[in-house]
Amino acid sequence: QVQLVESGGGVVQPGRSLRLSCAASGFTFSSYGMHWVRQAPGKGLEWVAVISYDGSNKYYADSVKGRFTISRDNSKNTLYLQMNSLRAEDTAVYYCAKDFYYGSGSYPADAFDIWGQGTMVTVSS
Amino acid sequence: DIQMTQSPSSLSASVGDRVTITCRASQSISSYLNWYQQKPGKAPKLLIYAASSLQSGVPSRFSGSGSGTDFTLTISSLQPEDFATYYCQQSYSTPPTFGQGTRLEIK
Numbered sequence: 001q002v003q004l005v006e007s008g009g010g011v012v013q014p015g016r017s018l019r020l021s022c023a024a025s026g027f028t029f030s031s032y033g034m035h036w037v038r039q040a041p042g043k044g045l046e047w048v049a050v051i052s053y054d055g056s057n058k059y060y061a062d063s064v065k066g067r068f069t070i071s072r073d074n075s076k077n078t079l080y081l082q083m084n085s086l087r088a089e090d091t092a093v094y095y096c097a098k099d100f101y102y103g104s105g106s107y108p109a110d111a112f113d114i115w116g117q118g119t120m121v122t123v124s125s
Numbered sequence: 126d127i128q129m130t131q132s133p134s135s136l137s138a139s140v141g142d143r144v145t146i147t148c149r150a151s152q153s154i155s156s157y158l159n160w161y162q163q164k165p166g167k168a169p170k171l172l173i174y175a176a177s178s179l180q181s182g183v184p185s186r187f188s189g190s191g192s193g194t195d196f197t198l199t200i201s202s203l204q205p206e207d208f209a210t211y212y213c214q215q216s217y218s219t220p221p222t223f224g225q226g227t228r229l230e231i232k
Contacts, residue, residue, distance in 0.1 A: 108219055
Protein backbone atom coordinates (compact mmCIF):
# COMPACT_ATOMS: atom_id res chain seq x y z
CA GLN A 1 0.00 0.00 0.00
CA VAL A 2 0.99 3.63 -0.38
CA GLN A 3 3.14 4.54 2.59
CA LEU A 4 5.55 7.15 3.90
CA VAL A 5 7.70 6.40 6.93
CA GLU A 6 9.77 9.11 8.60
CA SER A 7 12.81 8.53 10.77
CA GLY A 8 15.69 10.46 12.27
CA GLY A 9 13.95 12.55 14.89
CA GLY A 10 15.23 12.96 18.41
CA VAL A 11 16.51 15.39 21.01
CA VAL A 12 19.24 17.78 19.89
CA GLN A 13 20.92 20.81 21.43
CA PRO A 14 20.39 24.28 19.99
CA GLY A 15 22.81 25.02 17.17
CA ARG A 16 23.31 21.37 16.29
CA SER A 17 22.17 19.45 13.21
CA LEU A 18 19.82 16.59 12.44
CA ARG A 19 18.81 14.78 9.25
CA LEU A 20 15.34 13.39 8.77
CA SER A 21 14.49 10.67 6.26
CA CYS A 22 11.21 9.66 4.68
CA ALA A 23 10.99 6.26 2.98
CA ALA A 24 8.28 5.95 0.33
CA SER A 25 6.60 2.82 -0.95
CA GLY A 26 3.54 1.81 -2.94
CA PHE A 27 3.76 4.56 -5.56
CA THR A 28 6.20 5.85 -8.18
CA PHE A 29 8.20 8.13 -5.91
CA SER A 30 10.22 9.67 -8.74
CA SER A 31 7.04 11.06 -10.35
CA TYR A 32 5.90 13.30 -7.49
CA GLY A 33 6.94 16.39 -5.65
CA MET A 34 7.37 15.92 -1.93
CA HIS A 35 6.91 18.21 1.06
CA TRP A 36 7.90 18.54 4.68
CA VAL A 37 5.26 19.95 7.04
CA ARG A 38 5.74 20.44 10.78
CA GLN A 39 3.55 20.86 13.81
CA ALA A 40 4.82 22.32 17.08
CA PRO A 41 3.35 20.75 20.23
CA GLY A 42 -0.27 21.80 20.61
CA LYS A 43 -0.08 24.07 17.56
CA GLY A 44 -1.23 24.08 13.96
CA LEU A 45 0.39 22.94 10.75
CA GLU A 46 3.31 24.80 9.15
CA TRP A 47 4.66 24.02 5.71
CA VAL A 48 8.46 23.73 5.69
CA ALA A 49 9.75 22.86 2.22
CA VAL A 50 8.97 21.25 -1.13
CA ILE A 51 11.11 19.52 -3.74
CA SER A 52 10.08 18.75 -7.31
CA TYR A 53 9.87 15.21 -8.62
CA ASP A 54 13.40 15.32 -10.03
CA GLY A 55 14.99 17.47 -7.34
CA SER A 56 15.58 20.41 -9.66
CA ASN A 57 13.33 22.85 -7.81
CA LYS A 58 13.18 23.50 -4.10
CA TYR A 59 11.30 26.06 -2.02
CA TYR A 60 11.46 26.82 1.68
CA ALA A 61 9.50 28.62 4.36
CA ASP A 62 11.22 31.84 5.42
CA SER A 63 11.53 30.43 8.95
CA VAL A 64 13.94 27.71 7.77
CA LYS A 65 15.55 29.23 4.69
CA GLY A 66 19.34 29.05 4.84
CA ARG A 67 19.27 26.48 7.66
CA PHE A 68 17.30 23.53 6.25
CA THR A 69 17.91 21.65 3.00
CA ILE A 70 15.44 19.34 1.33
CA SER A 71 16.74 16.63 -0.98
CA ARG A 72 15.75 13.28 -2.43
CA ASP A 73 17.28 10.07 -3.75
CA ASN A 74 14.90 8.60 -6.30
CA SER A 75 17.01 5.44 -6.56
CA LYS A 76 16.27 4.81 -2.88
CA ASN A 77 12.70 6.19 -2.84
CA THR A 78 13.76 8.43 0.01
CA LEU A 79 13.21 12.08 0.91
CA TYR A 80 15.50 13.95 3.28
CA LEU A 81 15.50 17.08 5.39
CA GLN A 82 18.89 18.29 6.60
CA MET A 83 18.35 20.65 9.53
CA ASN A 84 21.27 22.81 10.64
CA SER A 85 21.58 25.54 13.27
CA LEU A 86 18.54 24.19 15.07
CA ARG A 87 16.58 26.47 17.37
CA ALA A 88 14.10 25.82 20.16
CA GLU A 89 11.32 27.02 17.87
CA ASP A 90 12.09 24.17 15.45
CA THR A 91 10.72 21.72 18.03
CA ALA A 92 7.86 19.93 16.29
CA VAL A 93 6.56 16.75 14.75
CA TYR A 94 7.87 16.67 11.20
CA TYR A 95 5.72 15.04 8.54
CA CYS A 96 6.67 14.20 4.99
CA ALA A 97 3.81 14.43 2.52
CA LYS A 98 3.27 13.51 -1.11
CA ASP A 99 2.26 16.24 -3.51
CA PHE A 100 -1.10 15.96 -5.26
CA TYR A 101 -1.26 18.37 -8.17
CA TYR A 102 -4.75 19.16 -9.39
CA GLY A 103 -4.26 22.33 -11.37
CA SER A 104 -3.73 23.15 -15.00
CA GLY A 105 -2.14 26.58 -14.90
CA SER A 106 0.73 28.38 -13.28
CA TYR A 107 -0.51 28.20 -9.69
CA PRO A 108 0.86 25.61 -7.24
CA ALA A 109 -2.66 24.12 -7.16
CA ASP A 110 -1.62 21.17 -5.05
CA ALA A 111 -2.54 19.36 -1.88
CA PHE A 112 -0.87 16.87 0.43
CA ASP A 113 -2.61 13.56 -0.18
CA ILE A 114 -0.38 11.04 1.57
CA TRP A 115 1.31 11.73 4.91
CA GLY A 116 3.81 9.87 7.02
CA GLN A 117 3.23 9.16 10.69
CA GLY A 118 5.60 11.95 11.71
CA THR A 119 8.87 12.08 13.61
CA MET A 120 9.41 14.25 16.68
CA VAL A 121 12.29 16.72 16.82
CA THR A 122 13.03 18.35 20.15
CA VAL A 123 15.60 21.14 20.33
CA SER A 124 16.64 21.65 23.91
CA SER A 125 19.76 22.09 25.99
CA ASP B 126 2.18 35.29 2.56
CA ILE B 127 -1.56 34.62 2.36
CA GLN B 128 -3.22 34.42 5.78
CA MET B 129 -5.94 31.87 6.36
CA THR B 130 -8.42 32.43 9.17
CA GLN B 131 -10.84 29.75 10.32
CA SER B 132 -13.96 30.18 12.40
CA PRO B 133 -14.88 29.08 14.87
CA SER B 134 -11.69 27.96 16.60
CA SER B 135 -13.67 25.32 18.44
CA LEU B 136 -17.11 23.89 18.14
CA SER B 137 -19.25 21.52 20.19
CA ALA B 138 -21.81 19.41 18.39
CA SER B 139 -23.75 16.17 18.68
CA VAL B 140 -23.84 13.05 16.57
CA GLY B 141 -26.24 13.65 13.70
CA ASP B 142 -25.79 17.44 13.67
CA ARG B 143 -25.01 19.40 10.53
CA VAL B 144 -21.81 21.40 11.04
CA THR B 145 -20.20 24.17 9.02
CA ILE B 146 -16.65 25.47 9.39
CA THR B 147 -15.56 28.66 7.65
CA CYS B 148 -12.19 29.61 6.21
CA ARG B 149 -11.32 33.09 4.96
CA ALA B 150 -8.25 34.04 2.92
CA SER B 151 -6.50 37.39 3.20
CA GLN B 152 -6.72 37.75 -0.60
CA SER B 153 -8.50 35.98 -3.40
CA ILE B 154 -7.24 32.43 -3.91
CA SER B 155 -9.73 31.39 -6.61
CA SER B 156 -10.65 27.78 -5.73
CA TYR B 157 -7.19 26.71 -4.56
CA LEU B 158 -8.33 25.63 -1.14
CA ASN B 159 -7.93 22.27 0.59
CA TRP B 160 -9.38 20.81 3.80
CA TYR B 161 -7.75 18.31 6.16
CA GLN B 162 -8.89 16.34 9.18
CA GLN B 163 -6.49 15.52 12.00
CA LYS B 164 -7.13 13.25 14.95
CA PRO B 165 -4.98 13.39 18.10
CA GLY B 166 -1.57 11.82 17.60
CA LYS B 167 -2.22 11.16 13.93
CA ALA B 168 -1.18 12.73 10.64
CA PRO B 169 -3.61 14.98 8.80
CA LYS B 170 -5.86 13.43 6.18
CA LEU B 171 -6.91 15.18 2.97
CA LEU B 172 -10.70 15.53 2.74
CA ILE B 173 -11.42 18.14 0.08
CA TYR B 174 -9.25 19.71 -2.62
CA ALA B 175 -9.91 22.51 -5.07
CA ALA B 176 -12.54 23.87 -2.65
CA SER B 177 -15.22 21.30 -3.48
CA SER B 178 -13.69 18.08 -4.82
CA LEU B 179 -14.02 15.11 -2.50
CA GLN B 180 -10.82 13.11 -2.06
CA SER B 181 -11.13 9.44 -2.93
CA GLY B 182 -12.41 7.35 -0.04
CA VAL B 183 -13.81 10.28 1.93
CA PRO B 184 -17.47 9.89 2.97
CA SER B 185 -20.00 11.94 1.04
CA ARG B 186 -21.26 13.63 4.22
CA PHE B 187 -18.24 15.92 3.81
CA SER B 188 -18.57 18.74 1.31
CA GLY B 189 -16.80 21.96 0.51
CA SER B 190 -17.80 25.16 -1.20
CA GLY B 191 -16.63 28.68 -1.90
CA SER B 192 -14.28 30.65 -4.09
CA GLY B 193 -12.33 33.87 -3.88
CA THR B 194 -11.79 34.56 -0.19
CA ASP B 195 -14.60 32.68 1.60
CA PHE B 196 -14.91 28.92 1.92
CA THR B 197 -16.88 26.41 3.96
CA LEU B 198 -16.53 22.81 4.98
CA THR B 199 -19.82 21.12 5.83
CA ILE B 200 -20.42 17.81 7.53
CA SER B 201 -24.03 16.91 6.84
CA SER B 202 -24.58 14.45 9.68
CA LEU B 203 -21.84 14.13 12.26
CA GLN B 204 -20.56 10.66 13.03
CA PRO B 205 -18.55 9.71 16.12
CA GLU B 206 -15.37 9.36 14.05
CA ASP B 207 -15.68 12.96 12.79
CA PHE B 208 -14.67 14.54 16.08
CA ALA B 209 -11.25 15.94 15.23
CA THR B 210 -9.45 19.13 14.26
CA TYR B 211 -9.98 20.52 10.78
CA TYR B 212 -7.58 22.70 8.82
CA CYS B 213 -7.94 24.66 5.62
CA GLN B 214 -4.90 25.30 3.40
CA GLN B 215 -4.41 27.53 0.37
CA SER B 216 -2.46 26.40 -2.68
CA TYR B 217 -2.76 29.60 -4.70
CA SER B 218 0.77 30.76 -3.94
CA THR B 219 3.98 29.64 -2.28
CA PRO B 220 4.33 29.26 0.64
CA PRO B 221 1.21 27.17 1.16
CA THR B 222 -0.42 28.32 4.38
CA PHE B 223 -2.88 26.73 6.78
CA GLY B 224 -5.66 28.07 8.91
CA GLN B 225 -5.19 27.82 12.67
CA GLY B 226 -7.57 24.87 12.91
CA THR B 227 -11.08 24.22 14.17
CA ARG B 228 -11.46 21.72 16.96
CA LEU B 229 -14.73 19.81 16.72
CA GLU B 230 -15.77 18.34 20.06
CA ILE B 231 -18.59 16.17 21.26
CA LYS B 232 -21.38 18.03 23.05
